[in-house]
Amino acid sequence: MNNEHFEVMKAMTEQSDEVFFIYDVNQSGFKYVNEAFHVITKRESKELLSHPKHLLKIIHKEDLDYIKQKFKHLLNKTTKSLLDFRICRPDNTERWIRIKVYPVINAGKIEYLTGIAEDDSARKASIFNMQKVNGWKNSNLEILSHDLRGPIGTIQMLSYIIAKNMPENKEIQKLTNMISEISKRNINLIQNLLSREAVDTADVEISKERLNVVWEVNQVMDIYIESQKKFSKQITYTHSHDHIYAELDSMKFLQIVNNLVSNAIKFTQENGCIKVHIERLEKTFLITVTDNGIGIPKKLHPILFKKYTQAGRTGVEGEESIGLGMWIVKTLTEAHQGKVWFESEPKKGSKFYVEIPLES
Numbered sequence: 183m184n185n186e187h188f189e190v191m192k193a194m195t196e197q198s199d200e201v202f203f204i205y206d207v208n209q210s211g212f213k214y215v216n217e218a219f220h221v222i223t224k225r226e227s228k229e230l231l232s233h234p235k236h237l238l239k240i241i242h243k244e245d246l247d248y249i250k251q252k253f254k255h256l257l258n259k260t261t262k263s264l265l266d267f268r269i270c271r272p273d274n275t276e277r278w279i280r281i282k283v284y285p286v287i288n289a290g291k292i293e294y295l296t297g298i299a300e301d302d303s304a305r306k307a308s309i310f311n312m313q314k315v316n317g318w319k320n321s322n323l324e325i326l327s328h329d330l331r332g333p334i335g336t337i338q339m340l341s342y343i344i345a346k347n348m349p350e351n352k353e354i355q356k357l358t359n360m361i362s363e364i365s366k367r368n369i370n371l372i373q374n375l376l377s378r379e380a381v382d383t384a385d386v387e388i389s390k391e392r393l394n395v396v397w398e399v400n401q402v403m404d405i406y407i408e409s410q411k412k413f414s415k416q417i418t419y420t421h422s423h424d425h426i427y428a429e430l431d432s433m434k435f436l437q438i439v440n441n442l443v444s445n446a447i448k449f450t451q452e453n454g455c456i457k458v459h460i461e462r463l464e465k466t467f468l469i470t471v472t473d474n475g476i477g478i479p480k481k482l483h484p485i486l487f488k489k490y491t492q493a494g495r496t497g498v499e500g501e502e503s504i505g506l507g508m509w510i511v512k513t514l515t516e517a518h519q520g521k522v523w524f525e526s527e528p529k530k531g532s533k534f535y536v537e538i539p540l541e542s
């Protein structure tokens with residue numbers, strides 16, 4: 183590129199709302215940063231050009247180790263990368279930053295790291311709101327289906343008893359048959375809705391964001407804990423750290439949690455206990471869902487994570503099984519490069535483990 187072309191490109195970037203930068207790997211310094219850096223960070227561009235390490239001072243303390251590790255990785259990565267992290271402005275406000283990094287290679291070595299950075303705060307806020315709605319939807323769908331299937335099943339049973347006790351009354355027989363058919367249809371509708379929701383969730387492509395796992399799980403657990411009086415089951419949620427960041431597809435991850443918790447509720451008797459815990463490990467995090475319910479028979483252990491098998495059992499209150507829940511847990515966990523396993527004994531309860539890498 184000649185000087186004239188460079189000046190044209192410079193004139194364009196100086197008008198941009200996005201930060202354009204060029205970092206010299208050999209000299210460990212920035213060669214170019216446009217004025218959008220000041221607009222987004224509220225700090226002078228010349229400060230970054232003269233003292234590159236000052237960039238670390240504006241990165242949120244919870245994201246600092248993550249950025250240091252990523253930078254070391256970028257120095258050896260010859261393909262483009264995407265980073266998400268937070269910064270702190272001088273007025274103590276936080277902003278989410280999204281950076282696309284493009285390495286420039288000369289003679290087989292990375293000579294420059296170039297890229298574009300943008301203020302991603304508005305998009306992140308939309309995602310967080312969507313996560314809240316989705317967490318509310320999934321958990322309430324399970325709770326609602328639990329609440330509806332019982333009464334509808336009772337109506338169906340009562341209509342059968344009335345019809346049996348009045349076999350000579352043709353009008354009663356006609357009406358009770360209608361009631362029974364309507365009840366059956368609605369129970370099937372609930373099952374179909376849950377089944378379709380489950381399949382759709384498993385089929386959609388994974389799209390990861392760097393998210394706080396503790397906050398994510400809390401979106402689901404708040405609803406279940408609030409409804410524990412209705413279930414008459416004690417539900418607790420604990421975590422080793424207040425903030426555990428990982429690269430996840432929020433909606434798919436919440437479906438994993440929702441399936442495990444709703445399954446624990448389904449197979450735990452009244453006044454039982456369900457415990458959800460998240461533990462941060464060195465390169466992964468581990469979520470455990472423990473219950474003291476009816477447990478899983480040994481013969482079902484080998485097929486529990488398979489699709490549409492006899493492992494799908496009726497719950498303690500007569501809830502029908504779709505036969506997809508654990509298959510979806512395994513499918514979505516593996517899509518996050520994670521693994522899932524369990525321990526269970528009949529009449530002693532079950533404990534499910536899901537371990538997922540903190541970074542892709």
